[in-house]
Amino acid sequence: MKIRHCILFLTVLFCFLQISLPVRASDVVLTRDYRPPEAGGLPDVLYAGMPMDCGPYQIRVMGQPVLTKSNNGMIASKDMNFLIIRIGLTNIDDKTLGWLLPDSFLVEEVFNGRVYGTYTFNTIMSAKAASGFNLPAFFKPIKPGETMQTAIVFKAYPGAQEWILTFSPKHFGDEEAECSVRFRLPPAVIQNWYAMSEGEAEE
Amino acid sequence: MKKQLIAAALFLLFLTAVSVSADSVVQVTHGVSYMCGDSFEIIFPDQLATASQVTRASSVQAEAGVDERLMMVRISFRNLTSSVFNGFTSDSFLLTGHVRDRSMSYQPIIFQSYDYAYGSSGSTVTSAGSLIMPPLRQEDILLVYRVNPVLINWELHVAPRSASEPSYEFENARYEPAEIQPCDGIFRFTTIRNAETGEIIYYDR
Numbered sequence: 001m002k003i004r005h006c007i008l009f010l011t012v013l014f015c016f017l018q019i020s021l022p023v024r025a026s027d028v029v030l031t032r033d034y035r036p037p038e039a040g041g042l043p044d045v046l047y048a049g050m051p052m053d054c055g056p057y058q059i060r061v062m063g064q065p066v067l068t069k070s071n072n073g074m075i076a077s078k079d080m081n082f083l084i085i086r087i088g089l090t091n092i093d094d095k096t097l098g099w100l101l102p103d104s105f106l107v108e109e110v111f112n113g114r115v116y117g118t119y120t121f122n123t124i125m126s127a128k129a130a131s132g133f134n135l136p137a138f139f140k141p142i143k144p145g146e147t148m149q150t151a152i153v154f155k156a157y158p159g160a161q162e163w164i165l166t167f168s169p170k171h172f173g174d175e176e177a178e179c180s181v182r183f184r185l186p187p188a189v190i191q192n193w194y195a196m197s198e199g200e201a202e203e
Numbered sequence: 204m205k206k207q208l209i210a211a212a213l214f215l216l217f218l219t220a221v222s223v224s225a226d227s228v229v230q231v232t233h234g235v236s237y238m239c240g241d242s243f244e245i246i247f248p249d250q251l252a253t254a255s256q257v258t259r260a261s262s263v264q265a266e267a268g269v270d271e272r273l274m275m276v277r278i279s280f281r282n283l284t285s286s287v288f289n290g291f292t293s294d295s296f297l298l299t300g301h302v303r304d305r306s307m308s309y310q311p312i313i314f315q316s317y318d319y320a321y322g323s324s325g326s327t328v329t330s331a332g333s334l335i336m337p338p339l340r341q342e343d344i345l346l347v348y349r350v351n352p353v354l355i356n357w358e359l360h361v362a363p364r365s366a367s368e369p370s371y372e373f374e375n376a377r378y379e380p381a382e383i384q385p386c387d388g389i390f391r392f393t394t395i396r397n398a399e400t401g402e403i404i405y406y407d408r
Contacts, residue, residue: 028229028388031236031244079340080374109339109376116285116338117376155375159281159339 036112043164046183055179056093059167061186062086062149067158068191071125072132081158082122083107084129085165085185088149091142099139101170104177105152109160110184116160125153163188228358228389239386243363244281247390248343251276251357254398257313257347264313265347272352274298274309275398276359277317281341285381287373290332290366296346297362300354307354313347332366337373355406359390 051058063086069075071082085107091097105121127137129151138150163185168177229237233247253272257265267273276298282288291314298309314331328334328344336342363386371378395404 027386028237028239028245028390031238034238037241078374111339112283114285114381115379117373117378119376122375157337157339157374157376159341 036114038113042110042113042115042162043183045186046165048186051090052181052183053092054167054181055169056091056097057167057169057179058090058092059181060088060090061165062088064186065163065188066191067156067188071153072128074125074128076155079157080155082125082129083119083154083156083158083163083188084151085153086133086135086149086151088147089142090147091144094144096144097142097169098171099141101172101174104168104170105154106166106168107154107156107185108164108166109156110162110164111160115164117157119154119156122153122155125155126151129153158190228391231390231392237388237390239361239388240384242282242284242383243361243386244283244341245361245386245388245390246279247277248279249277250394250396250403251392252396252398253350253352259313259315259319259345264315265349267349270351271349274348274350274357274395276346276348277343278346278359278361279317279341279343280361280363282336282338282363284369284383284385285338285378286365286369286371287338287378288334288336288363288365288369290330291334292364292366293331295331295361295363297360298346298348298350299358299360300350301356302354307351309348309350311346312349313345315345317343317345319345335373337376338378357392357395357406359392360388361390362387 046052046059046061048061048063051060065083065085067081067083069081071084076082089100102121102123106118108118109116127139130137133151135150136148138148138152140148140150142148164182165185166180166182168180170177231247233250235246237245239245252275254275255267255272256263257273257275265273276296278296293310296311296314298311300307300309311331314328314334316328319328328342334342334344371380393406395406396402397404
């Protein structure tokens, strides 16, 4: 009887190891065979032109974001790039909306389905980029029914596979944003991937 | 009946032992990309090579003594953890060689950017402790070990660990701590090139 119990125990242990080991022992696998763990929690993609409401605003991404080393004559320092996103903001309220504060926008980088770094908005580069597109900078009041197209820029490392944008509109005097929307951006177009050599202008 | 049951148990244990040992080591093909745990992507762009002298950036960096060789390993790795590595410990890249039941372990005497010799602006890494590596960054590093050439069955134990407390901020990025399977991999090399003669030695375990 004892031996039977022992065998049963060993069999169960063996089955457990067979199930668990391929997962635990996969310390090194070919990258092409690698399956990242289920991360989950990534928001949907907001494709170009699709509207998303957030309080008195309706936000649209106006095309594919661009990852580039240069932005209207400025070069991103070190191994960083500029992530330039053209957006449209529509006032769907019945009163004029004041300037947005820079911390109304955040981007997160995604690799293998996992979120890595969070980057803050770059005010000066956003104004430069908007000027390059002949668009107004983001700090402009928007009248009811009016759409403001502008460019927003983040200085970020260009190694991510996807990007998530969080829009939480805040105005002067607001302690907290009255709403917040978070969505994945359409795939970014990568320009000037190669790092600049020494001696070139830096931001 | 008892004997059969015992035999079955021993067979199961044997299978378990085989399945444990078979998955823990990987035989390297250079140029192929490997995932180590969930935290590092690793490529060996070149074959392992031995030399009697290593010259970089117009200066002799290391010379082998009597009965010694310098083992050169080029390794390219990407940090897929969510933390900023502030240097690596000296045990992060250990090379071992075997002869019969004896095993020798070596720490790198040179840890430099692979393109250091060309004076590129990106090649600022001069030691394991000086390499700051934020998430998603990739580095191409030359490791040089002073080894006993009699040993065979070379293996590289890669277990990148931060030399000091890892941080979660770099430039204007902020990272969140996350539980990720660490990299603890053993890479086995079956061919080694003599950098001076071009001869390739094949090891078959």
